[in-house]
Amino acid sequence: MADLMEIIKGRRSIRRYEEREIPEHALNKILEAVRWAPSWANTQCWEAIVVEDSVIKQKLQETLSAGNPSTKAIGEAPAVIALCGMLQSSGYKKGQATTKLGDWFMFDIGIATQNLCLAAHHLNLGTVIVGLFDHNKAKEILDVPDGYEVVTLIPVGYPAREGEAPARREIEEFVHHDTF
Secondary structure, three states: OOOHHHHHHHOOEOOOEOOOOOOHHHHHHHHHHHHOOOOHHHOOOEEEEEEOOHHHHHHHHOOEOOOOOOHHHHHHOOEEEEEEEEOOOOOEEOOEEOOOOOOOHHHHHHHHHHHHHHHHHHOOOEEOOEOOEOHHHHHHHOOOOOOEEEEEEEEEEOEOOOOOOOOOOOHHHHOOOOOO
16 A cells, blocks of 8 residues: 555656556545545535536536646546535534634545545556536536535546656745744
């Protein structure tokens, strides 16, 4: 089994994919990683839509802004997983937001997204997290009901090529002790 830090350090945003299907067992392992993501009060506020239909993927491509480097990835990847968040669930108690920041679904979907991407990388699959798109159009295309929002589109497939790690700040550049 690969070392967790190797998996974390090795994951890259992949925007080019081989023309190769993802085995169902691999897709299920990725979705199992989403299933086990932690969430506020175990609300599990996510819904995942696995898009493999080329017509729907083409429509989703059209929701990305001109020049978005992930546009081709949406159409080229064998699968695109749309992660949606249930509104007014995470971060709520008795129908009221319980934190200064209100709805917590974005945080929980972020954790689920990270689990998904790390599990995919562990299975030698590539992903890229796409957040810059017309969310309302994507919601319509994917027939997402009221009370939910499409948060991210994640193309998944076998990488056509691997990228290099971008520069990272050193720990002492972002860690503070006791006060900021």
